[in-house]
Amino acid sequence: MSLEYYLILSALLFTTGVIGVLIRRNAIIIFMCIELMLNAANLAFVAISRSLGEATGQVFVFFVMTVAAAEVAIGLAIIVSVFKHRQTVNVDEVNSLKG
């Protein structure tokens, strides 16, 4: 398979994540969509790494995964503490920074 097909699939997956962030109001699903976008970027990294014939792209995938893991841990902790204060995870109802 040529590189183009992988990049097109990556673009489609990324777009699905963008649409998800735009249309869903549930904070946890918005988080899942961010994971989807990070994964689409990973797919592009690996595809380009393969077509260049070197491993650098896969090293970057490793870094992206680390950042994603840290982001999920922090983000879910924030969502849990927001839920404790407001009893909701709807991002339209959580509209002030003051706890």
Added chain:
Amino acid sequence: MNAEQILFILFGAVSLIGAIAVISFRHPIYSALSLIVTFFAQAGLFILLGAHFVAAVQVIVYAGAIMVLFLFVIMLLNLGTLSVKGALGGKLKGFAIILGILFAAEGIYIAVNSLNDTAVASAESTAAAVTTTTYDIGELLFSKYLLPFEVTSLILLAALIGVIVLVKRDSQEES
């Protein structure tokens, strides 16, 4: 069609359908399970690309650790009953989908057209199907990218401390 093309279409279709299911299910648990399906299909794509290490890490870290965290929080907050009307309605939703289709068209245009005259396209014809081993990745990670690798540990430490502070502040306020 050879086996690689059939597998690409299979895994690509499964990951796209899973991704669309993530954003269309009402219940967050179903979305999380669809996301796991997407991650597994992407691990299959990584194996097709010869990136076995990344595929293994994808299954262990993403489909394993991260999604368990998601499911745990969804069950902890018991969101199923609360978030049934958790989507944008009417005109705004249509507008968002139109914007998304435009964005996808741009992405595909760039993916197809930017390759024609770049180094990537010329390298593609010369590079044979190289399988990147864990050895290659480890060698790069501990020589050329040693500093970023060490900074990664700082990110994880910051995340760890951040989570502890967030949770601890809540429990102090309650007492």
